[in-house]
Amino acid sequence: MPQVSMIPAPCRVLEALPQNAHDVRFVVEAPPLPAAAFAPEPGQFVMASLPGIGEAPFCVSALPGEGTAPGTFELLIRRTGRLTNLLTRLRPGETMYVRGPYGRRVDWERFEGASLIVMAGGLGLAPLRAFVRRALLRRDAFRRIDVMVGARSPDELLFKDELAAWKARRDDVHVRLIVDAAREGWGGRIGVITTLLDNFEGEVDGSHAFLCGPPVMYRHCLKRLLALGLYEGHLWLTLERRMRCGIGLCGNCQVSGHYLCQEGPLFSYRELRQLREAV
Amino acid sequence: MRRQKAMDQEVYRFPRSRLGALIERLARDYRVVGPVRRGAEHAWADVGPGAELALDYPTTMLPPRQFFAPPRELLFRFRRGADGRYTCHEPEAERPVALLGVHGCDLTGLRVLRSFHESSCRDRVVTGRLDRAFILGLACWAPCTAEAFCRDMASLESEAPAALYAWDLGDVLLVKVLTARGREVLQDVTALEAATSDEQVALRHRLRVRHEAFPSHLRFPPDRLAVALEAAADDLLWEATADRCLSCGRCNLVCPTCTCFDVGDEGTLDGAAAVRFRRWTGCQVPGFSKVAGGRDFRPTRAQQLRYRVVRKGKYMPERYGMVGCTGCGRCIAHCPTHISIREIFRQVGGGGGAGAAA
Structure with missing residues (x-):
């Protein structure tokens, strides 16, 4: 029986690339799950968070090994509120907390x-x-x-x-x-x-x-x-x-x-x- | 027939004077909770010295779901390690709960809660609590409030998921054994004496009288709601009713089958520790259906009200196999502007006017 857990994994930010005044593209290390477990499909999303601040859903904008290095994925985060304000300030080497991927997998x-x-x-x-x-x-x-x-x-x-x-x-x-x-x-x-x-x-x-x-x-x-x-x-x-x-x-x-x-x-x-x- | 059947199963006499012994027995394994008088009202609370079990209670404002999916619940704690990274620590399971005196509507509510949590995604926290709980069900003899319509929603005679189910005859309660665990506990506090023939006659008589005591408000069975609500999707009734909705969300909070929650964080100022928790929210609360950019995908009160009612009457039975309204009447009784889900059901179901229902 699958267990329900909302516990995120710490994921290292590898690159933080500002796209414009409010959007940042992040290259992130995939969660250190059993290797096969973090295999998002296009259209799926992850929950990303900072401890003590909060959590929000973000679509995966590049999948591991698809134009990215294996074991990494990308998120695009727009600064709109308290959580995204702090997330978009993350620098390479710092950590965001991620769980997922979630959502439908389309064949x-x-x-x-x-x-x-x-x-x-x-x-x-x-x-x-x-x-x-x-x-x-x-x-x-x-x-x-x-x-x-x-x-x-x-x-x-x-x-x-x-x-x-x-x-x-x-x-x-x-x-x-x-x-x-x-x-x-x-x-x-x-x-x-x-x-x-x-x-x-x-x-x-x-x-x-x-x-x-x-x-x-x-x-x-x-x-x-x-x-x-x-x-x-x-x-x-x-x-x-x-x-x-x-x-x-x-x-x-x-x-x-x-x-x-x-x-x-x-x-x-x-x-x-x-x-x-x-x- | 059903009344006869009740008597065929294991039904024992339980002297009222043994209630204290039952509580003591249960307290060995459980946190014992029951209806306790609070001013003019009753609330679910720990029973014991100074907090007497009030089995004659009409109803409570909050349903028993608060013990299985609490209003605010710690999901896990973050602790910052020496490397600056946080690790997550889930809380330990608390003592299982024994609920005494749960009425048919709330027994049904707990079954609905389970049907939801066993559907798309098992919430092992909630189902685990339900699995470990000990429940003493209690028959009602008269409607607890003018708003109750449990008979219409077929929850008046619900007994599952109780371990023991009681009919209160005054000095003695007749108790039906529904689970092995129930028998075990009952055996510890009584001699498992069969009901006397006088008591059996008294029970049959009370059950007959009860049937008359609960009026029928809807003239159709609850399984017709799904079709009726679908047909009424564009009914002006939603707007007419929602015009007086204050979006306070009380109906969500007092509902025995609402499950929605919000997730939040709190941290210490130095960032060394934080908690992530969930807390009740509901589809009637402003902002529930907000998305980025301030957009709301159910922006009007009419849409929000319709969502609540259609979820209970159509989406829940379709997806989880049980109608999401138990007829407990709480959302009607506690609505500051007296919006009535029973009245909405009656309208969409073509139950006729007040005259027709008489």
């Missing part, structure tokens, strides 16, 4: 042979980055890969170096960026992320789309993707909820009686549309 075989469309708004790129990395690592298993990234401004774009590296792969992955507003010097597009679907040149038949971003984005993107003809069961959304336990107990992430921390936070739209108050 990747279902995506194989399909084209992938990734749409990330703002912080939404943090979880979706793990999806893109996985897809590029197994590039031959997929057809066309489209990555669309929206941000408030060019400064707010996350993982800029990585976006540039993806862009440099040309036909391997079609990366397009868009920002809500920009000062002079931004040569790219300005507008909302759905406009990247105007005159969409990618593939629709059998494609899977992955969405994460602010709530307003979901509705509009879903409508556009459905209008393009994507199947409801192929539209994947990661939902944000403030999990307190991660193990299906505390109830904070409940939607229509479902505990998102275990059954999600990744859902297909086909699954989600049956849940009231989900999006």
Whole structure:
């Protein structure tokens, strides 16, 4: 019988890389669990904490051994409150406390042979980055890969170096960026992320789309993707909820009686549309 | 038939004067808790000298779940080692609890608590406490409050998970043995005398009278709630009722089947030690459904109220196999604006108006 424990493991911070004024990308040593135990999948999350301060859920934005050194993983943490203020001040060599991974493990075989469309708004790129990395690592298993990234401004774009590296792969992955507003010097597009679907040149038949971003984005993107003809069961959304336990107990992430921390936070739209108050 | 069946099992007479001996016997192995008078009310508290067991209590404000999932509970302590890293230390298991005089609604509540904790994820802390507990159930003879509707929710006659179940006939209680452990304890304090035929007649008579004493408020069985609530998802009733909700969360706190909690930390100023604890919260408390950026995925009181009621009447039976409302009436009695889950059930279930129910 699995035992319930909310005890975290100390994990050393290996790198702390500020992305902009409030987001820090952390490379973290995986919890010293039995080696196989810490094997997150794209879309899963961990609970990260500081003793005496508190704990919060963070999606895993790079998985161990997938563009990272084995035994390390990455989190992107935005400074928004007391806990994240202190977490984002951690320096290499210091310790954060981590438990997990938690959440649904999606079988990747279902995506194989399909084209992938990734749409990330703002912080939404943090979880979706793990999806893109996985897809590029197994590039031959997929057809066309489209990555669309929206941000408030060019400064707010996350993982800029990585976006540039993806862009440099040309036909391997079609990366397009868009920002809500920009000062002079931004040569790219300005507008909302759905406009990247105007005159969409990618593939629709059998494609899977992955969405994460602010709530307003979901509705509009879903409508556009459905209008393009994507199947409801192929539209994947990661939902944000403030999990307190991660193990299906505390109830904070409940939607229509479902505990998102275990059954999600990744859902297909086909699954989600049956849940009231989900999006 | 059911009344007859009760008599076929092991039912023994238990002189009221032996209650002290029972408490003493249980105190050897358990922390003994029962209803104790507190001013005009009763509360679950340790019984013993100066805190007399009041088996004639109507009900309590907080249900017995407080002994299995306490309002605030230490999860573990952090201790900082010489290398600056913290290690975590879980608290030791406390003494098991013996609960005396638990009514049918609260016995049902404990079963619901178990059904939840044995579902998606076993909370070994909560189920462990339930496993180790000793429970003496107690039959009710009349509704404890005007708000109670246990008969409608089929919890009035609940006996499990009690080890012993008692019918109070005054000087003597008739006690039914439900578990081996119950028999063991009973044997230690009484001679296991069978009820006399007079006592058996008296019990049958009281059970008949009781049936009349509990009015039927809903004219449908609780298993119809799931369908009724689904059909009423967009009912204006939610808004009409929620308009007077103060979002105080009392209904969550007094509910025998609420399980939601929040997690928090406290640390010493020098950072040498800290604790992580969980404490009750609920879906009616402002901020419960907040996420980053101040967004709330159930922002209106109507949505929040609907969530509580639909969880009890539909999601819980669908997922855990038991309706989440025991009809104890606490949330109605303690709501400052008299919002009534019974009235909501009656409305959505088409139970008819007050006249029709008469």
